[in-house]
Amino acid sequence: MTERQKSWASLGAVWVLLLVLAALRPMAVPDEGRYGEIGRWMLQSGDWLVPRLNGIPFFHKPPLLHWVNASLMAALGAQVWVARLGPALHAGLMLLALYLSVRRMDFGAGERAESLARRAALMLGSSLAFLIGGQYINHDMLVAGWIGVAIWAFAAAFVGSDSGGRADRGPWVPRPGLALLGFAACGLGVLSKGLIGLVLPGLVLFVWLLWTRQFRKVLYLPWLRGLLLFALIAVPWFMLAERRAPGLLAYLFGDQQFNRYTATTFNNGRPWWFYVAGLFLLLFPWAFFALQPLVARGFKRPHAEPPLTPAARVWVALAWIWLVAIIGFFSVPHSKLIGYALPVMPALAFLAALGFEQGLGRWRHAERLFKALLVLAVGVALAVNLAATRYTERRGTADIAAVLACQMGPQDTVLAAGDFPYDLPFLVRLPQAMVVVQDWDHERQSAKDNWRRELFEGANFDAQAGQRLQGLDALTQAAGQAGQWLVAPNDQAVSGFERVLRGQSWTLYRSPSTQAGAGLASCRR
Structure with missing residues (x-):
């Protein structure tokens, strides 16, 4: 089996494990009951425009999750595991985008990118973020998946800039195909959970382009085609739903998004460090390896890999900015939920994989340690899935x-x-x-x-x-x-x-x- 085949087999294995866990756990309340039923009702009623809970309009979030769920139920039946397929497919999208993006990075060392990409994918795929968050019926994994695609696509477009045959522009023209994919992903992110599908990729990329002195490239994005594609995806439902239910836009964007971000009267108040602790839980035990560059400064590293190339350091900067900017954004509101940290999981998995290889890449027992930790991570996910099953059985109907x-x-x-x-x-x-x-x-x-x-x-x-x-x-x-x-x-x-x-x-x-x-x-x- 080639290294590439091993990677694809690894991605397939963790996604199948995700589906198995999704089929074993009963429907949790309130979120899974709420969002699973909205999709079922949409299919039963035939009204695909207005999401409804118990027949009553429910405008807390845009409808992409409900459209996906209703479509899957139309094909496979209204079963709990079918309602979890939508988040599971987007978890697979997040995993695939991470693997493909890391694989194409320039590390200047033969198969190193392939090895790093597979390790990052396995770290993410064995984590609680993937195996538990990826099967939970709500909007979080959908928007996290599309935010990840948007950031990877735009970043690859900028890093892979070329002149496109035009000498007057020099090496500043982003690759249009990847840029258009980024615009489309932003549109789907907005349809998943609202403005954060656009704001968070924009925030990460804005800071990264300034930090890496690439901001001039923004001028050469295919803005007209990109904005048109974004609008065709994101805008129609809001316009049609506002006509059906006047006041929807003010309620969704004003009360459910802006007020939830700024007010202190909503549920789930948490301290400022909540997401920092949550990162180590969601990507346990791998997240600790992301700290390797900080720890290594005080120690000699006999098993370390060679230093990164300048091209690779651009991607590392993206990952750190991605992590810090989004966690910082969500740490501001009084109300905090662990699912809000899902958008940073690809960046954290990449940094953890890189930290593992930089610190232990030449140690002869490194692969044994990695496999042992992989078993530990999956074991933790199985235990959490079992605990969630027992918790739900005591509270559900x-x-x-x-x-x-x-x-x-x-x-x-x-x-x-x-x-x-x-x-x-x-x-x-x-x-x-x-x-x-x-x-x-x-x-x-x-x-x-x-x-x-x-x-x-x-x-x-x-x-x-x-x-x-x-x-x-x-x-x-x-x-x-x-x-x-x-x-x-x-x-x-x-x-x-x-x-x-x-x-x-x-x-x-x-x-x-x-x-x-x-x-x-x-x-x-």
């Missing part, structure tokens, strides 16, 4: 969903009270939205950054869909009707309904006149 799916009729109504069962509609394949019972007048005055606010803010865009949000008296009315099912947390007091099953966290009830019907799915015995 899978136990009552299986009973509900085989007992309720197609025309029956499901009510939810006390909390919102994010995963239930997807697991049961509900044909119609649930009735969510709360004191909504009170919630509109007092609800913080939670599921209640998600629903009533979405209902502001569609009053008819908002009728699924009912007051407390809806429970009394439903208890006297046939075909009514209720799900509520175990600690929620319920009267007027008969208990069907008490699960680990949720209890299933039905109205006294309701009989088990043909069911939406066959019962499993």
